[in-house]
Amino acid sequence: MSKIIYTLTDEAPRLATYSFLPIIEAYAAKAGVDVETRDISLAGRILAQFPDRLTAEQFTPDALAELGELAEEPEGNIIKLPNISASVPQLKAAIAELRSQGFDLPDYPDEPSTDDEKDVRARYDRVKGSAVNPVLRQGNSDRRAPASVKAYAKKHPHRMGAWSSDSKTEVVTMGVDDFRSSEKSTIVPSDGTVSIEFFGDDGTHTVLRPSVAVKEGEVIDATAMRVGPLREFLKAQMAAAQEKGVLFSVHLKATMMKVSDPIIFGHVIRAYFDDVFEKYGADLAAAGLNPNDGLGAILSGLDALPNGAEIRAAFDEGLKTGPELAMVDSDKGITNLHVPSDVIVDASMPAMIRTSGHMWGADGQEHDTLAVIPDSSYAGIYQATIADCKANGAFDPTTMGTVPNVGLMAQAAEEYGSHDKTFQAPGTGEIRVLAADGSTLLEHQVQTGDIWRMCQTKDAAIRDWVKLAVTRARATGAPAVFWLDETRAHDATLIGLVKQYLGDYDTDGLTLEILSPVEAIEYSLERIRRGEDTISVTGNVLRDYLTDLFPIMELGTSAKMLSIVPLLNGGGLFETGAGGSAPKHVQQLVNEDYLRWDSLGEFLALAASFEHLAVSTDNARAQILADTLDRATATFLDENKSPSRSVGSIDNRGSHYYLALYWAQELAAQSADSSLAADFASLAAALSDGEETITAELIAPQGHPVDIGGYYRPDDAKASAVMRPSATLNEALAAL
Ligand SMILES: NC(=O)C1=CN([C@@H]2O[C@H](COP(=O)(O)OP(=O)(O)OC[C@H]3O[C@@H](n4cnc5c(N)ncnc54)[C@H](OP(=O)(O)O)[C@@H]3O)[C@@H](O)[C@H]2O)C=CC1
Numbered sequence: 001m002s003k004i005i006y007t008l009t010d011e012a013p014r015l016a017t018y019s020f021l022p023i024i025e026a027y028a029a030k031a032g033v034d035v036e037t038r039d040i041s042l043a044g045r046i047l048a049q050f051p052d053r054l055t056a057e058q059f060t061p062d063a064l065a066e067l068g069e070l071a072e073e074p075e076g077n078i079i080k081l082p083n084i085s086a087s088v089p090q091l092k093a094a095i096a097e098l099r100s101q102g103f104d105l106p107d108y109p110d111e112p113s114t115d116d117e118k119d120v121r122a123r124y125d126r127v128k129g130s131a132v133n134p135v136l137r138q139g140n141s142d143r144r145a146p147a148s149v150k151a152y153a154k155k156h157p158h159r160m161g162a163w164s165s166d167s168k169t170e171v172v173t174m175g176v177d178d179f180r181s182s183e184k185s186t187i188v189p190s191d192g193t194v195s196i197e198f199f200g201d202d203g204t205h206t207v208l209r210p211s212v213a214v215k216e217g218e219v220i221d222a223t224a225m226r227v228g229p230l231r232e233f234l235k236a237q238m239a240a241a242q243e244k245g246v247l248f249s250v251h252l253k254a255t256m257m258k259v260s261d262p263i264i265f266g267h268v269i270r271a272y273f274d275d276v277f278e279k280y281g282a283d284l285a286a287a288g289l290n291p292n293d294g295l296g297a298i299l300s301g302l303d304a305l306p307n308g309a310e311i312r313a314a315f316d317e318g319l320k321t322g323p324e325l326a327m328v329d330s331d332k333g334i335t336n337l338h339v340p341s342d343v344i345v346d347a348s349m350p351a352m353i354r355t356s357g358h359m360w361g362a363d364g365q366e367h368d369t370l371a372v373i374p375d376s377s378y379a380g381i382y383q384a385t386i387a388d389c390k391a392n393g394a395f396d397p398t399t400m401g402t403v404p405n406v407g408l409m410a411q412a413a414e415e416y417g418s419h420d421k422t423f424q425a426p427g428t429g430e431i432r433v434l435a436a437d438g439s440t441l442l443e444h445q446v447q448t449g450d451i452w453r454m455c456q457t458k459d460a461a462i463r464d465w466v467k468l469a470v471t472r473a474r475a476t477g478a479p480a481v482f483w484l485d486e487t488r489a490h491d492a493t494l495i496g497l498v499k500q501y502l503g504d505y506d507t508d509g510l511t512l513e514i515l516s517p518v519e520a521i522e523y524s525l526e527r528i529r530r531g532e533d534t535i536s537v538t539g540n541v542l543r544d545y546l547t548d549l550f551p552i553m554e555l556g557t558s559a560k561m562l563s564i565v566p567l568l569n570g571g572g573l574f575e576t577g578a579g580g581s582a583p584k585h586v587q588q589l590v591n592e593d594y595l596r597w598d599s600l601g602e603f604l605a606l607a608a609s610f611e612h613l614a615v616s617t618d619n620a621r622a623q624i625l626a627d628t629l630d631r632a633t634a635t636f637l638d639e640n641k642s643p644s645r646s647v648g649s650i651d652n653r654g655s656h657y658y659l660a661l662y663w664a665q666e667l668a669a670q671s672a673d674s675s676l677a678a679d680f681a682s683l684a685a686a687l688s689d690g691e692e693t694i695t696a697e698l699i700a701p702q703g704h705p706v707d708i709g710g711y712y713r714p715d716d717a718k719a720s721a722v723m724r725p726s727a728t729l730n731e732a733l734a735a736l
């Protein structure tokens, strides 16, 4: 049986699916391929946690758990669209919407005390943050811009803001007392378990995590971010931003690093509003208003406090006297500090670099910024890029080379798997990782509140990653650079393993380097300016950062990336693009019935998925679908049928129509399977003859607000009607 699972997710990609999926289903059916959907949206995942509170009709299966199992099966073939990784404010908003739709969900307990509340909180915590990707990503990642996409970008370059050598924009980072500098690393000698325990100087003993399963040969690391020095660092940078007259901005990953980074975000807010917390901190804490959830959440909770108006005035005063903040939405007064998931480092730093090193100020104008990235593990790559832009000007999309990525991601590798092993030190003392025999594997001195975490990286994942790097280097002839720093504990361990595992392959004629992240980016940037390509072979965090940074510079958006995850057990996970769920695109659709989402990532993923299916199930027609879709996508790029930015021209829906047209034409023209060609000949004719009518039907409704029945859980009938306004197109597809 040939089966592809197409995921239903959130926001813009979910909306795009209402339009694109009917096309995929119709075409795939002709090759005997079933396209099934699974709902892994934030709303769907919330509902799946509460079967006991839903009626029989409301029952929602745990599709994510099912797909997690499928990702470990050889026949797994999953197309994964970007989904919301929810911060607490987003989670609460989704809960409120679902309740308004008649689902009897409990409140999110901020401070759970009873057993019942603790149970509810544990269920919500399972859907919080990056809860999807680590489950499905049972393989390493291969993200790149296909040649056709790169050629398109060179022919139709996006706008790049100019850089000036006197830009005051820079990145600042701690360098001491942070995760990078405190890190310790070791290799586990045999299968078993370890525990994480706190030993207080006062003799107290707390088991933080009784048992973590470990495998022979896996790399484990532990590290700590010292909150005292963090606070001093933040205060100093706020003063520096004010003195230099630049915007203060902070770039974290509070979604994926869902335990550590909201705490750091909370420290930024405390440091910024030092006086307010000094005076009213106890009132805020008593009301459950936690800076880790963002300034917005605090401000919206103030009305319930007797002295709320007074506290609000104090926050306003703080904003007036503090350094000017980078804004997310200057019209609405939303700052960088309002919502922990608004500014996410992987996307925010490249967007800034693309915009001349600017962010937006409260005046709605662009300004230079001090970009604060507290941990020094990876901050240096952005500073190096900025230095390069200051010295050499903006990068030129018409001539620049490309930097694809091979990322160590399988089995929740490295920091991205650390959230269930991240703790705030309950006192002053030591946190130790203990082997089952009681011996200490890793240990850190900690002070109250320090953020301590442990990471795991499985040996099988590392071996597969090295193999994938060699495969890609061989396939492309480009140099492959392992971004590893011998002066960092985890990387030093990995360097030893990489050198050993490279010995298993024929590397004759390949250029394989091991460079620190800063050296590696300097090497890659120098080459990219000469038009040369360099494969980046990185850990999980740099995978995330680089697959936004380079695509955004090269292609204008990471939506245009091919993003393949060859699963360790033989299946395939095909991610669409490398970016997010573009919440602002939903606002535009609701306000003016225009969806700017570019589904190119979906087109690329779909072709790769058909190709995988053709090989794994020996389905010749699936191969024809893959090949013709590839050619149709090339035409799509050539004809420049991506959505434009505003009302009056084709948007996401129109782009799907053109893809369907070119794909049907390719299927009709191929000669490998004449009955398939005959099936598609009449569709191709109908779509081509109907071009004027169809595009008119797609454009006519634009320019007015529409109702899709929900943000987190749209109404299928309403959203489908909005996303499929062309009767002519719908009839042609139905007739296939
Ligand atoms: N794989 C996944 O599931 C991922 C999920 N996320 C989640 O997505 C949400 C939003 O994250 P955020 O960091 O704001 O990143 P987004 O990528 O959603 O938004 C940043 C910007 O990228 C551009 N963009 C992204 N995708 C497309 C596309 N297909 N077509 C056109 N433009 C696109 C737009 O920029 P412009 O205006 O410049 O055109 C958009 O405003 C969060 O919940 C986050 O956790 C984030 C990354 C990956």
Ligand SMILES: O=C(O)CCC(=O)C(=O)O
Binding pocket: 085, 129, 130, 131, 133, 134, 255, 256, 346, 543, 544, 547, 578, 579
């Ligand atoms: O899972 C997430 O929260 C984001 C993932 C992401 O940004 C990426 O994989 O590039």
Ligand SMILES: [Mg+2]
Binding pocket: 346, 347, 544, 545, 547, 548, 578, 579
């Ligand atoms: Mg990312």
